[in-house]
Amino acid sequence: MSDHDAFRAEIRAWLEENCPAEMREPARDEADVCWGGRNFQFKNAAQKTWLERCVAKGYTVPDWPQAYGGAGMSPAQAKIWREECARIGARPPLSSFGIWMLGPALLKFGTEEQKVHYLNQIARGEIRWCQGYSEPGSGSDLVSLQTFGEDKGDHWVVNGQKIWTSYADKADWIFCLVRTDKANKYQGISFLLFDMTTPGVTTKPIKLISGNSPFCETFFDNVVVPKHQIVGELNRGWDVAKYLLGHEREMISGAGGGDRLNAIGAVVARNGLEDPILRAELAQFDVDALAYACMGEKFLDEAKVGKAHPAQPNMMKYVGTELNKRRHELLMAAGGATALEWDSERTSGGTPSRSWLRTKANSIEGGTSEVMLNVVAKRILELPGA
Amino acid sequence: MPLYHTEDQAMLADTVTGFMADEGAIKQQLRHFRDMNCKDGFGHALWKQFAEMGLTGMLAAEADGGLAMGHVEAGIVLREIGRNLTPSPFLTTSVMGVTALSGGSDDLRGRWLPGVLAGESVLALAIDEGPKHRPERIACKAEKAGNGFRLQGRKAFVVHGASADAIIVAARTSGSDSDADGITLFAVPKDASGLSHESLRLVDSAMASNVTFDNVELDGDCVIGEVDGGRALLNKVINAGRIGAAAELTGVGQGAFDITTAYLKTRKQFGQLIGEFQALQHRAAHLYSELEIAEAAVIKAQQLLDGNSEKADLMVSVAKAKASKACNLSVREGVQMHGGVGMTDEYDIGLYMKRDRSLAEFMGDQYYHAERVAQLSGY
Numbered sequence: 075m076s077d078h079d080a081f082r083a084e085i086r087a088w089l090e091e092n093c094p095a096e097m098r099e100p101a102r103d104e105a106d107v108c109w110g111g112r113n114f115q116f117k118n119a120a121q122k123t124w125l126e127r128c129v130a131k132g133y134t135v136p137d138w139p140q141a142y143g144g145a146g147m148s149p150a151q152a153k154i155w156r157e158e159c160a161r162i163g164a165r166p167p168l169s170s171f172g173i174w175m176l177g178p179a180l181l182k183f184g185t186e187e188q189k190v191h192y193l194n195q196i197a198r199g200e201i202r203w204c205q206g207y208s209e210p211g212s213g214s215d216l217v218s219l220q221t222f223g224e225d226k227g228d229h230w231v232v233n234g235q236k237i238w239t240s241y242a243d244k245a246d247w248i249f250c251l252v253r254t255d256k257a258n259k260y261q262g263i264s265f266l267l268f269d270m271t272t273p274g275v276t277t278k279p280i281k282l283i284s285g286n287s288p289f290c291e292t293f294f295d296n297v298v299v300p301k302h303q304i305v306g307e308l309n310r311g312w313d314v315a316k317y318l319l320g321h322e323r324e325m326i327s328g329a330g331g332g333d334r335l336n337a338i339g340a341v342v343a344r345n346g347l348e349d350p351i352l353r354a355e356l357a358q359f360d361v362d363a364l365a366y367a368c369m370g371e372k373f374l375d376e377a378k379v380g381k382a383h384p385a386q387p388n389m390m391k392y393v394g395t396e397l398n399k400r401r402h403e404l405l406m407a408a409g410g411a412t413a414l415e416w417d418s419e420r421t422s423g424g425t426p427s428r429s430w431l432r433t434k435a436n437s438i439e440g441g442t443s444e445v446m447l448n449v450v451a452k453r454i455l456e457l458p459g460a
Numbered sequence: 461m462p463l464y465h466t467e468d469q470a471m472l473a474d475t476v477t478g479f480m481a482d483e484g485a486i487k488q489q490l491r492h493f494r495d496m497n498c499k500d501g502f503g504h505a506l507w508k509q510f511a512e513m514g515l516t517g518m519l520a521a522e523a524d525g526g527l528a529m530g531h532v533e534a535g536i537v538l539r540e541i542g543r544n545l546t547p548s549p550f551l552t553t554s555v556m557g558v559t560a561l562s563g564g565s566d567d568l569r570g571r572w573l574p575g576v577l578a579g580e581s582v583l584a585l586a587i588d589e590g591p592k593h594r595p596e597r598i599a600c601k602a603e604k605a606g607n608g609f610r611l612q613g614r615k616a617f618v619v620h621g622a623s624a625d626a627i628i629v630a631a632r633t634s635g636s637d638s639d640a641d642g643i644t645l646f647a648v649p650k651d652a653s654g655l656s657h658e659s660l661r662l663v664d665s666a667m668a669s670n671v672t673f674d675n676v677e678l679d680g681d682c683v684i685g686e687v688d689g690g691r692a693l694l695n696k697v698i699n700a701g702r703i704g705a706a707a708e709l710t711g712v713g714q715g716a717f718d719i720t721t722a723y724l725k726t727r728k729q730f731g732q733l734i735g736e737f738q739a740l741q742h743r744a745a746h747l748y749s750e751l752e753i754a755e756a757a758v759i760k761a762q763q764l765l766d767g768n769s770e771k772a773d774l775m776v777s778v779a780k781a782k783a784s785k786a787c788n789l790s791v792r793e794g795v796q797m798h799g800g801v802g803m804t805d806e807y808d809i810g811l812y813m814k815r816d817r818s819l820a821e822f823m824g825d826q827y828y829h830a831e832r833v834a835q836l837s838g839y
Contacts, residue, residue, distance in 0.1 A: 150462075343839030357834040361826075364775070364833070365757035365782040372463035372756040381464055389749045450748060451741035455721055459736035 081151055085158045092127045094120035098163045103425060104288075107169050111202025112246050125199055128167035135173055135197045138181070142189050143197025149378035171240070172196035172203040174325040176249050179265075179318040183306040192267070204270070205322075206236040206250030206292060207315070214445050216251075217259055217312065221294060223252040223266065230254070230266070232274075232297040238439065242277040242290035245270055249318075252299075255309050265311035267303045274298075284431040285416070285424070322440045323387040327370070327394030337363050338401060342408040352407060359397075359404055366397055385453035392446035395436035402430040461767075463759050465532070473536045476515075480537075483509055484546030486808055493547060494665040500623040501667035502547035504579075510550060511579025519558045519700075524573050526558070530766035531700065535707035535758065542711020543718075545808075545815050547666060549582040549620045551704045557583030559700040560628045560645060563693040564684040568647060572626055584624035585697065586615035586648075586671055593824040595630070595698055597638050600673065602631040602646065609633070609683075611646065611654075611676040619822070621669030622659040625650050629673070630694050633687055643691045645684040652676050664811075664818040695773075701823040702776050703765055706758050706783035709819050713751050713787035716794040716812040720744070723798055740797060747786075747793055754779075754786035774836045781829035784820045791816045 097120055101107050108114070108121050116122040128134050131145060137152040138144025147155060159166075177196050180189055195201040212219040221234025232252055242248070247269055255262030270277075274297040279287035306314045337360035339353070347353050373390055376382035405426060406413045413426040421427075437443040451457045465473060483489075483506060493503055510516050518534055520526020527533075534555050541548060553576055560583075561569050575581030587595055600613030611631055621627060626647045635642030648655060654676040657669040685693045721744060724735030734740060761779035764772040791813040795802040802809050820826065 153462075337833075337837055339834055339839045340837045347839060353834065353839065354830070356839070357830040360833050360837060361778055361781045361785075361830050362753075364778045365753050368463065368760040368775075368778075369753040369756040372759065375462035376464055379462075379464075386752075389745075389752065392745075393749050393753065444742070447742040447745040448738070450745035455741075455744055455748060457721070457735040457741050457744065458725055458733045 078150060078154065082154050082158065085155055086161075088131070089158055089162060089164060092124075093162065093164045094124055096120035097124045097165050097167075099165075100163065101165055103422065106165070108165075108167060108199070109202055109241070109244070110168050110170055110172075110199025111244065112200070113244065114199070114202065124165070125167045129198050132197065134168040134199065135177065135193075138177065138193065138197065142181075142193035144193075149375075152378075153374070168199045170196065170199070170202060171205055171245075172201065175205060175318050175321050176203050178321045179249075179314050180305060182317060183265075183314050188305065201246045202241070202244060204239050204242045204245035204248050204292075206239055206242075206248045208238045209235060210237050214442055216315075217263070219251055219253060219263065221250070221252050222256070223254050223264065223299065225254070228301050230299045230301070232266070232268075232294045232299055234294050236292040236294075237280075237289075239277070239290045239292040240288055240439075242270070242292045243279055243287075248275075248292070249305070251311055251315055254311075258309065260312050261309050263311040263315070264308055265305045265314040266299050267305060268297065268299045272297050272299070282431070283434070284428040286428060286432070288432075319441065320384070320387045323391035323446070324373075326436060326440045327387060327390035327392075336367075338404065342405070345408070347408070352404075356404060356408075359400060363397060363401070366393060369393070383454055385449055388441070388446045388449040389454070391441065392437075392443050392450070395433075396443060398436050399433045402433045406430050461763055463756060463763070465536070469532060469536060472533060473540075475513075476537050476540050479509075479513060480540035480544045480546055484541065484544045484548070486545050486811065490545045490547055490665065490811060499659070499667070501620070501661070501665055502549060502623075506546070507548060507582070508579040510548065510554075511577060515550065516554050516579050517558070517573070517577040518554060519562070520573055520577065521562065524569055525577050526573075531703050531707075531762040532759065532766060534700075534704060535762050538704050538707040539711035539714070542708035542713075542815070542819075543715040545664075545712070545715070545811055549584075549623065551701065551708065552585055552620050552624075553581070553583040555704045556585050556697050556701045557626075557628060560585070560684055560693065560697045561647070563645070563696070564647070565681070567681060568684060572647060575625060581625040582620055582623050584618050584621045584627045584669075585701070586618045586621070586627050586629040587694070587698065588617050589614060590616055593821070593828055595694065596640075598630055598632050598643055599637045600629065600631045602629075602633050602644060602678070604633075605677065608677060608679045609644075609646070611648065611673040611678055613673055615671045615673075617821075618657075618669045618671050619666060621671055622657045622667060627655075627671065628684065628697070630690065640691050642688050643694055644687050645690040645693055645697075646678055646682045647684055648673075648676065648678060648682060652678070662818055664814040666818060698823060699765060699772065699776050702780045702829075703758065703761050705819050705822045706754075706761070706776075706780045709780075709783040709787040709816065710751065710755050710758055712812055712815050712819065713754065713783070713790035716787075716790045716809060716816075717744075717747060717751055719809060719812075720790075720794040720797050727799075734797075743793055743797075747790055750786040750789055754783045757782045774833065777824075777829040777832040777836065780824060781826040781833065784826040784829075787816050788820060788826075 135144040136147045136155045140146045209219050223230035223232045250266050251263050252266050254264040274295040276293045277290040280289045281287050339356035339360045409426050415421045416424040517526035518529045522528045602609040602611045626649055629646045629648050633644040654674040656672045659669050727734050757779040761775040764775050794809045798809050801807050
């Protein structure tokens with residue numbers, strides 16, 4: 075038996091013993107996801123147990139070092155962990171922007187003290203983070219952002235406004251891009267961390283076409299941020315942001331797994347599929363989705379050993395989000411009039427239609443499809459003037 | 461297993477890339493043999509070189525003098541064949557033919573493999589019977605006659621048929637046309653009496669035959685594997701052909717993409733490089749994405765086939781369908797982005813378009829395989 079076989083057996087046995095039955099089916103909606111944080115209400119005891127057991131073993135962030143709350147798994151071991159979880163349909167014990175986005179940035183740019191402090195909090199699900207990037211006047215052209223931090227010696231005083239801050243109303247802390255030098259566009263931005271309960275921080279949910287409000291406007295009115303809460307160097311926050319955007323794009327692309335990679339034809343067919351043209355479209359979609367799942371796997375394998383092109387997440391983000399939009403168009407078509415229901419019980423409050431509308435943001439948030447294509451053209455294809 | 465090449469595979473890729481770019485280039489091979497109206501459609505000298513490199517016997521067992529490699533390795537060769545549009549009998553002979561013979565007796569392998577490994581023999585596959593790939597339906601009949609069989613029927617799209625030393629034929633020995641069982645594979649020598657070819661030049665300058673078997677008498681030792689039980693081996697041969705064609709398609713798509721992006725960086729209109737236009741940049745970036753994804757699907761399917769996974773059938777169809785879609789997009793965009801010169805014979809991009817068309821059809825097009833994905837998924 076190789077080391078990997080032994081490891082797989084160990085993981086399999088542990089999961090068998092410790093993953094509660096209720097946690098072995100996919101999350102149906104937002105309410106099934108464990109986000110953690112100071113104010114998080116567990117949906118049931120199984121969700122809480124599953125989180126606690128994983129935290130104790132470092133399995134919420136299996137490939138982070140043990141000193142920071144992880145399990146110190148190698149890339150190959152982490153892949154085995156994902157495969158074994160997928161095998162029994164185990165849900166992620168914890169989902170958070172801390173794990174997907176801030177964590178990787180801290181691992182690369184944080185001081186040792188920051189890593190020990192913030193990463194452990196993230197791994198245990200104690201602090202829920204949100205991301206302060208976009209502003210009303212700075213969407214695709216993010217680097218034009220205006221939120222300003224005035225230097226006051228041992229702290230900054232931050233004023234400005236962010237928009238599309240996901241779950242800002244539920245988050246405990248924010249990682250935020252703040253201009254600290256007005257004379258320098260790219261090298262005048264710093265990456266700051268602060269508590270959302272700091273005086274001067276207010277949030278206002280934005281109602282979307284889905285009827286839900288996952289995003290907020292976030293306002294900063296003379297918010298005091300101590301100097302030690304900066305990640306990376308002063309005025310070099312754009313480097314951190316770019317690195318982190320790579321992870322965000324990877325997350326949105328679905329490369330790490332998740333149901334947007336699945337084929338859907340078989341699921342739709344269970345409720346009857348009488349239209350041959352729709353069936354053909356589903357088959358074409360399944361070809362693309364199954365092929366894209368291979369791309370996700372290949373990308374992760376290559377990224378772990380430094381073989382992937384650094385701009386590849388932009389391609390993944392573009393394709394993954396366009397695919398997800400197409401997926402929901404087909405699900406709506408297959409659902410017919412039932413899928414139109416907005417608040418009925420049998421659709422769990424309009425899940426098909428609200429999810430369909432939600433996906434339209436996929437190719438806008440975290441960099442639009444058009445921006446992704448620009449990046450691919452410039453950094454991978456090296457086309458002139460791009 | 462990670463979805464990238466191992467060190468050994470990467471070394472093989474380096475070697476083959478150089479070899480094919482030097483020896484298999486469009487000018488020396490495809491254009492040369494096309495312009496001389498070669499009856500084989502490929503050069504035997506290059507086929508000999510394949511043998512000297514050890515490529516002809518990649519998939520053969522070590523006991524048979526082969527390298528006992530898998531579809532990942534064969535795919536590395538096919539991708540470079542695709543990139544250079546190199547005419548060669550590698551796919552039919554060394555991939556599909558050798559896979560078929562691997563299910564045959566020692567005698568049968570002893571009869572055909574040494575010539576293949578030496579680059580002296582060519583094998584062809586006679587599976588389909590009409591213009592579309594429909595291996596589920598086999599009407600060509602082989603009836604018992606004395607110690608052997610008598611073969612009667614017609615086969616279509618037999619690539620390299622007229623150049624082949626042996627044609628591997630899927631024939632019906634019992635049951636009706638659409639039965640899964642009752643199939644037997646035969647290795648029919650080229651000089652068999654009653655075997656005739658209608659040899660045709662295809663759009664990509666490759667040669668293929670419509671083959672007629674008119675009461676062809678075959679010895680019992682022409683049978684490959686079990687009588688009536690040949691469907692499983694046939695499926696193996698077909699899968700080898702499908703994933704091989706998919707790998708070659710990724711090479712064709714990549715080759716077309718490379719010359720097209722190079723053109724975008726040199727051609728000027730309106731006082732600027734046309735690659736500066738965002739309309740073209742976005743289309744090129746989209747095409748890049750599709751080609752990358754196709755490549756990922758192909759290596760996944762290759763690994764699953766090599767590992768005898770039960771998921772291999774599904775992923776082979778995903779790979780063939782996706783590679784066909786991506787490569788087709790690549791050659792269409794290639795011609796369009798080249799503009800007028802893309803329509804000329806002088807430029808290579810049109811050759812890529814022709815090769816894509818031919819490979820897309822070989823062993824099932826994207827529609828056939830999308831249908832198969834649906835069926836294998838249970839709808």
